[in-house]
Amino acid sequence: MPGFLEIIDSFCTKDSEVATSSSFKPEHRQSVLYHLCSPEDVELGNLLVKPNPLLPPSEIAVEYTKEKYGSIPRYYIKGIHDVLMPVAMQDYLLENNPPDGVLELPSDHSPFFSTPDALVEALSSIATSLK
Structure with a gap:
Protein backbone atom coordinates (compact mmCIF):
# COMPACT_ATOMS: atom_id res chain seq x y z
CA MET A 1 0.00 0.00 0.00
CA VAL A 62 -8.40 18.98 25.57
CA GLU A 63 -8.49 18.48 29.31
CA TYR A 64 -10.62 15.48 30.24
CA THR A 65 -12.19 15.55 33.70
CA LYS A 66 -14.00 12.87 35.67
CA GLU A 67 -16.86 15.31 36.31
CA LYS A 68 -17.54 15.99 32.64
CA TYR A 69 -15.93 13.55 30.20
CA GLY A 70 -15.84 10.77 32.80
CA SER A 71 -19.53 11.09 33.66
CA ILE A 72 -20.73 9.58 30.37
CA PRO A 73 -20.47 5.82 29.81
CA ARG A 74 -18.14 5.14 26.89
CA TYR A 75 -17.84 1.98 24.83
CA TYR A 76 -15.54 1.18 21.96
CA ILE A 77 -16.27 -1.06 19.02
CA LYS A 78 -13.05 -2.50 17.66
CA GLY A 79 -12.90 -3.54 14.01
CA ILE A 80 -10.39 -6.38 14.04
CA HIS A 81 -9.80 -6.17 10.27
CA ASP A 82 -9.46 -2.37 10.16
CA VAL A 83 -6.47 -1.43 7.98
CA LEU A 84 -6.83 2.31 8.53
CA MET A 85 -6.56 1.89 12.30
CA PRO A 86 -4.91 -1.50 12.92
CA VAL A 87 -5.66 -3.41 16.12
CA ALA A 88 -2.31 -2.41 17.66
CA MET A 89 -3.17 1.27 17.20
CA GLN A 90 -6.68 0.75 18.57
CA ASP A 91 -5.22 -1.06 21.58
CA TYR A 92 -2.78 1.79 22.19
CA LEU A 93 -5.61 4.32 22.15
CA LEU A 94 -7.70 2.13 24.46
CA GLU A 95 -4.83 1.74 26.94
CA ASN A 96 -4.37 5.50 27.07
CA ASN A 97 -8.07 6.34 27.33
CA PRO A 98 -9.88 3.25 28.62
CA PRO A 99 -13.62 3.04 27.92
CA ASP A 100 -16.18 1.23 30.08
CA GLY A 101 -16.24 -1.65 27.63
CA VAL A 102 -14.83 -2.90 24.35
CA LEU A 103 -16.67 -5.02 21.82
CA GLU A 104 -14.87 -6.61 18.87
CA LEU A 105 -16.36 -7.03 15.43
CA PRO A 106 -14.97 -8.93 12.44
CA SER A 107 -15.21 -5.71 10.45
CA ASP A 108 -13.13 -3.23 8.52
CA HIS A 109 -13.18 0.52 9.28
CA SER A 110 -16.84 0.71 8.20
CA PRO A 111 -18.83 -1.83 10.26
CA PHE A 112 -22.10 -0.13 9.32
CA PHE A 113 -21.47 -1.49 5.80
CA SER A 114 -19.29 -4.58 6.28
CA THR A 115 -20.98 -6.12 9.36
CA PRO A 116 -24.25 -4.23 9.94
CA ASP A 117 -26.00 -7.08 11.80
CA ALA A 118 -23.06 -7.54 14.16
CA LEU A 119 -22.91 -3.77 14.71
CA VAL A 120 -26.62 -3.63 15.60
CA GLU A 121 -26.13 -6.55 17.99
CA ALA A 122 -23.15 -4.81 19.62
CA LEU A 123 -25.03 -1.52 19.98
CA SER A 124 -28.06 -3.35 21.40
CA SER A 125 -25.79 -5.11 23.89
CA ILE A 126 -24.36 -1.78 25.00
CA ALA A 127 -27.82 -0.23 25.32
CA THR A 128 -29.06 -3.19 27.36
CA SER A 129 -26.09 -2.96 29.72
CA LEU A 130 -26.90 0.70 30.40
CA LYS A 131 -30.48 0.07 31.53
Missing part, protein backbone atom coordinates in the same frame (compact mmCIF):
# COMPACT_ATOMS: atom_id res chain seq x y z
CA PRO A 2 1.30 3.50 -0.76
CA GLY A 3 2.25 5.89 2.02
CA PHE A 4 -0.51 7.74 3.87
CA LEU A 5 0.21 11.10 2.26
CA GLU A 6 -0.01 9.52 -1.19
CA ILE A 7 -3.57 8.30 -0.67
CA ILE A 8 -5.18 11.48 0.65
CA ASP A 9 -6.24 14.75 -0.92
CA SER A 10 -5.79 17.86 1.21
CA PHE A 11 -7.91 20.96 0.84
CA CYS A 12 -7.21 24.54 1.83
CA THR A 13 -9.53 27.44 2.41
CA LYS A 14 -9.21 30.27 -0.08
CA ASP A 15 -7.27 32.40 2.43
CA SER A 16 -4.77 29.75 3.55
CA GLU A 17 -2.02 27.58 2.15
CA VAL A 18 -2.32 25.26 5.16
CA ALA A 19 -4.61 22.27 4.67
CA THR A 20 -7.87 22.57 6.59
CA SER A 21 -9.40 19.24 5.57
CA SER A 22 -8.50 15.97 3.90
CA SER A 23 -10.15 12.98 2.29
CA PHE A 24 -8.99 9.66 0.91
CA LYS A 25 -8.55 9.70 -2.84
CA PRO A 26 -11.42 7.80 -4.50
CA GLU A 27 -9.12 5.12 -5.91
CA HIS A 28 -7.88 4.23 -2.39
CA ARG A 29 -11.11 4.34 -0.39
CA GLN A 30 -12.09 0.71 -0.91
CA SER A 31 -8.72 -0.66 0.22
CA VAL A 32 -8.60 1.61 3.28
CA LEU A 33 -12.22 2.06 4.38
CA TYR A 34 -14.37 -0.59 2.72
CA HIS A 35 -12.25 -3.66 1.95
CA LEU A 36 -14.81 -6.09 3.43
CA CYS A 37 -17.85 -4.38 1.91
CA SER A 38 -20.03 -5.32 -1.02
CA PRO A 39 -19.55 -3.38 -4.27
CA GLU A 40 -22.90 -1.68 -3.66
CA ASP A 41 -21.81 -0.51 -0.20
CA VAL A 42 -18.48 0.71 -1.57
CA GLU A 43 -20.38 2.78 -4.12
CA LEU A 44 -22.70 4.16 -1.44
CA GLY A 45 -19.77 4.91 0.87
CA ASN A 46 -17.99 6.79 -1.89
CA LEU A 47 -21.11 8.89 -2.46
CA LEU A 48 -21.45 9.71 1.26
CA VAL A 49 -17.82 10.31 2.25
CA LYS A 50 -16.91 13.91 3.07
CA PRO A 51 -13.57 15.56 3.82
CA ASN A 52 -12.44 15.45 7.45
CA PRO A 53 -11.48 18.71 9.12
CA LEU A 54 -7.86 19.08 10.15
CA LEU A 55 -7.38 20.98 13.38
CA PRO A 56 -4.19 22.62 14.58
CA PRO A 57 -2.68 20.95 17.70
CA SER A 58 -3.72 23.94 19.82
CA GLU A 59 -7.37 23.13 19.12
CA ILE A 60 -6.96 19.40 19.72
CA ALA A 61 -5.50 19.67 23.23
Whole structure:
Protein backbone atom coordinates (compact mmCIF):
# COMPACT_ATOMS: atom_id res chain seq x y z
CA MET A 1 0.00 0.00 0.00
CA PRO A 2 1.30 3.50 -0.76
CA GLY A 3 2.25 5.89 2.02
CA PHE A 4 -0.51 7.74 3.87
CA LEU A 5 0.21 11.10 2.26
CA GLU A 6 -0.01 9.52 -1.19
CA ILE A 7 -3.57 8.30 -0.67
CA ILE A 8 -5.18 11.48 0.65
CA ASP A 9 -6.24 14.75 -0.92
CA SER A 10 -5.79 17.86 1.21
CA PHE A 11 -7.91 20.96 0.84
CA CYS A 12 -7.21 24.54 1.83
CA THR A 13 -9.53 27.44 2.41
CA LYS A 14 -9.21 30.27 -0.08
CA ASP A 15 -7.27 32.40 2.43
CA SER A 16 -4.77 29.75 3.55
CA GLU A 17 -2.02 27.58 2.15
CA VAL A 18 -2.32 25.26 5.16
CA ALA A 19 -4.61 22.27 4.67
CA THR A 20 -7.87 22.57 6.59
CA SER A 21 -9.40 19.24 5.57
CA SER A 22 -8.50 15.97 3.90
CA SER A 23 -10.15 12.98 2.29
CA PHE A 24 -8.99 9.66 0.91
CA LYS A 25 -8.55 9.70 -2.84
CA PRO A 26 -11.42 7.80 -4.50
CA GLU A 27 -9.12 5.12 -5.91
CA HIS A 28 -7.88 4.23 -2.39
CA ARG A 29 -11.11 4.34 -0.39
CA GLN A 30 -12.09 0.71 -0.91
CA SER A 31 -8.72 -0.66 0.22
CA VAL A 32 -8.60 1.61 3.28
CA LEU A 33 -12.22 2.06 4.38
CA TYR A 34 -14.37 -0.59 2.72
CA HIS A 35 -12.25 -3.66 1.95
CA LEU A 36 -14.81 -6.09 3.43
CA CYS A 37 -17.85 -4.38 1.91
CA SER A 38 -20.03 -5.32 -1.02
CA PRO A 39 -19.55 -3.38 -4.27
CA GLU A 40 -22.90 -1.68 -3.66
CA ASP A 41 -21.81 -0.51 -0.20
CA VAL A 42 -18.48 0.71 -1.57
CA GLU A 43 -20.38 2.78 -4.12
CA LEU A 44 -22.70 4.16 -1.44
CA GLY A 45 -19.77 4.91 0.87
CA ASN A 46 -17.99 6.79 -1.89
CA LEU A 47 -21.11 8.89 -2.46
CA LEU A 48 -21.45 9.71 1.26
CA VAL A 49 -17.82 10.31 2.25
CA LYS A 50 -16.91 13.91 3.07
CA PRO A 51 -13.57 15.56 3.82
CA ASN A 52 -12.44 15.45 7.45
CA PRO A 53 -11.48 18.71 9.12
CA LEU A 54 -7.86 19.08 10.15
CA LEU A 55 -7.38 20.98 13.38
CA PRO A 56 -4.19 22.62 14.58
CA PRO A 57 -2.68 20.95 17.70
CA SER A 58 -3.72 23.94 19.82
CA GLU A 59 -7.37 23.13 19.12
CA ILE A 60 -6.96 19.40 19.72
CA ALA A 61 -5.50 19.67 23.23
CA VAL A 62 -8.40 18.98 25.57
CA GLU A 63 -8.49 18.48 29.31
CA TYR A 64 -10.62 15.48 30.24
CA THR A 65 -12.19 15.55 33.70
CA LYS A 66 -14.00 12.87 35.67
CA GLU A 67 -16.86 15.31 36.31
CA LYS A 68 -17.54 15.99 32.64
CA TYR A 69 -15.93 13.55 30.20
CA GLY A 70 -15.84 10.77 32.80
CA SER A 71 -19.53 11.09 33.66
CA ILE A 72 -20.73 9.58 30.37
CA PRO A 73 -20.47 5.82 29.81
CA ARG A 74 -18.14 5.14 26.89
CA TYR A 75 -17.84 1.98 24.83
CA TYR A 76 -15.54 1.18 21.96
CA ILE A 77 -16.27 -1.06 19.02
CA LYS A 78 -13.05 -2.50 17.66
CA GLY A 79 -12.90 -3.54 14.01
CA ILE A 80 -10.39 -6.38 14.04
CA HIS A 81 -9.80 -6.17 10.27
CA ASP A 82 -9.46 -2.37 10.16
CA VAL A 83 -6.47 -1.43 7.98
CA LEU A 84 -6.83 2.31 8.53
CA MET A 85 -6.56 1.89 12.30
CA PRO A 86 -4.91 -1.50 12.92
CA VAL A 87 -5.66 -3.41 16.12
CA ALA A 88 -2.31 -2.41 17.66
CA MET A 89 -3.17 1.27 17.20
CA GLN A 90 -6.68 0.75 18.57
CA ASP A 91 -5.22 -1.06 21.58
CA TYR A 92 -2.78 1.79 22.19
CA LEU A 93 -5.61 4.32 22.15
CA LEU A 94 -7.70 2.13 24.46
CA GLU A 95 -4.83 1.74 26.94
CA ASN A 96 -4.37 5.50 27.07
CA ASN A 97 -8.07 6.34 27.33
CA PRO A 98 -9.88 3.25 28.62
CA PRO A 99 -13.62 3.04 27.92
CA ASP A 100 -16.18 1.23 30.08
CA GLY A 101 -16.24 -1.65 27.63
CA VAL A 102 -14.83 -2.90 24.35
CA LEU A 103 -16.67 -5.02 21.82
CA GLU A 104 -14.87 -6.61 18.87
CA LEU A 105 -16.36 -7.03 15.43
CA PRO A 106 -14.97 -8.93 12.44
CA SER A 107 -15.21 -5.71 10.45
CA ASP A 108 -13.13 -3.23 8.52
CA HIS A 109 -13.18 0.52 9.28
CA SER A 110 -16.84 0.71 8.20
CA PRO A 111 -18.83 -1.83 10.26
CA PHE A 112 -22.10 -0.13 9.32
CA PHE A 113 -21.47 -1.49 5.80
CA SER A 114 -19.29 -4.58 6.28
CA THR A 115 -20.98 -6.12 9.36
CA PRO A 116 -24.25 -4.23 9.94
CA ASP A 117 -26.00 -7.08 11.80
CA ALA A 118 -23.06 -7.54 14.16
CA LEU A 119 -22.91 -3.77 14.71
CA VAL A 120 -26.62 -3.63 15.60
CA GLU A 121 -26.13 -6.55 17.99
CA ALA A 122 -23.15 -4.81 19.62
CA LEU A 123 -25.03 -1.52 19.98
CA SER A 124 -28.06 -3.35 21.40
CA SER A 125 -25.79 -5.11 23.89
CA ILE A 126 -24.36 -1.78 25.00
CA ALA A 127 -27.82 -0.23 25.32
CA THR A 128 -29.06 -3.19 27.36
CA SER A 129 -26.09 -2.96 29.72
CA LEU A 130 -26.90 0.70 30.40
CA LYS A 131 -30.48 0.07 31.53
